[in-house]
Amino acid sequence: AKLIVVTREGEEREIEGQAGFSVMEVIRDGGIDEILALCGGCCSCATCHVHVDPAFADKLPPIGPDEDDLLDSTSDRDAFSRLSCQLPFGPAFDGMRVRIAAED
Ligand code: FES
Numbered sequence: 001a002k003l004i005v006v007t008r009e010g011e012e013r014e015i016e017g018q019a020g021f022s023v024m025e026v027i028r029d030g031g032i033d034e035i036l037a038l039c040g041g042c043c044s045c046a047t048c049h050v051h052v053d054p055a056f057a058d059k060l061p062p063i064g065p066d067e068d069d070l071l072d073s074t075s076d077r078d079a080f081s082r083l084s085c086q087l088p089f090g091p092a093f094d095g096m097r098v099r100i101a102a103e104d
Helices: 023-029 065-072
Strands: 002-006 012-016 049-052 081-083 096-100
Touching (some): 002 023, 023 096
Parallel strands (some): 002 096
Antiparallel strands (some): 002 012, 049 081, 049 096
């Protein structure tokens, strides 16, 4: 399935992602180094913050309490903010576009 990633410079990159990985892992393994993912995906750093595609927002799992707290600590939160390590990827998300959030 394809994931479209918009970098902080506004460049669009299309990445082929495997089911069973998180959106954070797909972005990182796709060679985009703007996602630091310092905590390795255990929902404790917020350096994997992205803005998700409004067209797919309803299909994603709801925001958990830890994720919500961490997003509150970021400067670039909006209605489509998510921590990409908490988002599954797979065929159901083919063509989803995510924009990497501003660095805090
Ligand atoms: Fe740390 Fe997502 S990688 S919160």
